[in-house]
Amino acid sequence: MRKIHVIGIGAGDPDQLTLQAVRALRSTDVFFILGKGEVKSDLTRLRRDMLDAHIPEGAYRVVEARDPERDRSAGGAAYSPAVGDWRSARAGIYERLITEELGEDQTGAFLVWGDPSLYDSTIGILEEVLDKGAVEFEYDVVPGISSVSALVARHRTGLNRVARPVQITTGRRLAEGFPDDVDDVVVMLDAHQAFRQYADQDMDIYWGAYIGTPDEILASGPIAEAAPRIERLRAEARERKGWIMDTYLLRRHPKDDRGDGQ
Numbered sequence: 001m002r003k004i005h006v007i008g009i010g011a012g013d014p015d016q017l018t019l020q021a022v023r024a025l026r027s028t029d030v031f032f033i034l035g036k037g038e039v040k041s042d043l044t045r046l047r048r049d050m051l052d053a054h055i056p057e058g059a060y061r062v063v064e065a066r067d068p069e070r071d072r073s074a075g076g077a078a079y080s081p082a083v084g085d086w087r088s089a090r091a092g093i094y095e096r097l098i099t100e101e102l103g104e105d106q107t108g109a110f111l112v113w114g115d116p117s118l119y120d121s122t123i124g125i126l127e128e129v130l131d132k133g134a135v136e137f138e139y140d141v142v143p144g145i146s147s148v149s150a151l152v153a154r155h156r157t158g159l160n161r162v163a164r165p166v167q168i169t170t171g172r173r174l175a176e177g178f179p180d181d182v183d184d185v186v187v188m189l190d191a192h193q194a195f196r197q198y199a200d201q202d203m204d205i206y207w208g209a210y211i212g213t214p215d216e217i218l219a220s221g222p223i224a225e226a227a228p229r230i231e232r233l234r235a236e237a238r239e240r241k242g243w244i245m246d247t248y249l250l251r252r253h254p255k256d257d258r259g260d261g262q
Contacts, residue, residue: 001104001136001137001138002098002102002103002104002105002106002107002108002135002136002137002138003106003107003108003137003138003139003140004098004107004108004109004110004126004137004138004139004140005024005027005028005107005108005109005110005139005140005142006109006110006112006116006122006123006126006139006140006141006142007021007024007025007109007110007111007112007116007142007144008021008112008114008115008116008141008142008143008144008145008146009021009047009050009111009112009113009114009144010113010114010144010145010150010212011113011114011145011146011147011150011211011212011213012046012113012210012211012212012213012216013150013212013213014049014050014053014054016144016145016150016212017050017054017144018142018143018144018145020142020143021142021144022054024109024140024142025050025051025054025055025060025109026054026055027107028060028107028108028109029060029061029102029103029106029107029108030060030061030062030063030101030102030106030107030108030109031047031051031060031061031062031063031108031109031110031111032063032064032065032094032097032098032101032108032109032110033047033062033063033064033065033111034064034065034066034067034090034093035064035065035066035067036067037066040242040243042213042215042241043113044064046213047111048062050111063097063101065093065096065097067090067093068086068089068090068093069086070082070083070086071085071086079172087121087124087125087128088128090121090125091125091128091129091132094110094125094126094129095129095132095134095135098129098135098137099134099135102137110122112144113144113147114144114145114146114147114148115143115144115145115146116141116142116143116144117141117143118146118148118168118188119170119188119189123141126139147188147208147211147212147245147247148168148186148188148247150208150211150212151186151206151208151211151247151248151249152206152249154208154211154216154218155206155208155218155220155249157206157249159184159186159249160184161183161184164182164183164184164254165181165182165184166182166184166185166186167179167182167184167185167186168185168186168188169185169186169187169188170187170188170189170190171187171188171189171190171191171192171193171194172189172190172194174187174190174194174195174250175192175194175197178198178201178250178252183251183252183253183254184249184250184251184252185249185250185252186247186248186249186250187247187248187249187250188247190246190248193230193231193234195207195223195227195230195248195250196227196231198223198250199223199224199227200224201223201252202252202253203222203223203250203251203252203253204220204221204222204223204226204250204251204253205219205220205221205222205223205226205227205230205248205249205250205251206220206248206249206251207219207220207226207230207246207247207248207249208246208247208248209233209234209237209244209245209246210237210241210244210245210246211245211247215237215241217233217237219233223250230248234246
């Protein structure tokens with residue numbers, strides 16, 4: 001039976017691959033890569049750099065396909081259906097790649113940024129392909145170093161404080177309000193810089209873009225001071241590269257730390 005590895009490859013640094021991930025890479029016959037066009041060709045190159053760093057030259061095959069476009073204008077009640085349509089389009093591509101490019105006794109792999117369990121659709125899409133029943137395969141999942149872990153490591157801090165929870169959310173959710181009873185919030189997928197609405201709050205921000213790559217940018221500090229600097233850095237980077245991937249941690253100062261609570 002065909003086999004698929006879903007391999008977490010970290011935030012971009014080839015040195016972030018785990019030994020388990022390297023073993024999975026070396027047991028793979030065909031790597032499937034969904035490209036996002038010329039503007040984001042860096043992402044494809046980074047994947048190939050990782051393969052070249054860990055697999056002997058000529059010992060693997062790469063099959064590329066174009067990632068379907070998602071309707072990013074959809075909001076409100078239309079958001080989830082738009083994501084569902086995009087995932088189904090991806091499932092069709094996955095099914096074709098596995099059926100046409102992978103022999104029945106071969107192993108294929110999808111290289112997933114960060115960790116496959118955190119804001120990634122690959123596992124769900126493979127399950128959708130299996131549910132359709134047109135092709136059979138088994139798959140396993142190799143965890144990776146997420147951009148969240150890489151972010152706090154680069155800033156030499158932790159995700160949470162003693163006896164306190166941490167929440168991971170999206171920019172869309174943060175724009176609706178800061179979570180209750182949580183003082184440490186990690187924000188991913190924030191295209192609209194929702195942190196700006198908290199610039200008058202007593203909190204710190206730890207921000208990073210292109211984490212783990214040669215283009216990495218870091219900024220941190222009290223949000224009132226750091227937010228304008230992050231906006232500028234983000235705009236300059238997006239203008240220079242045409243795209244941006246960033247993550248940040250917002251750390252609210254608890255009331256008892258500020259001296260205005262009980």
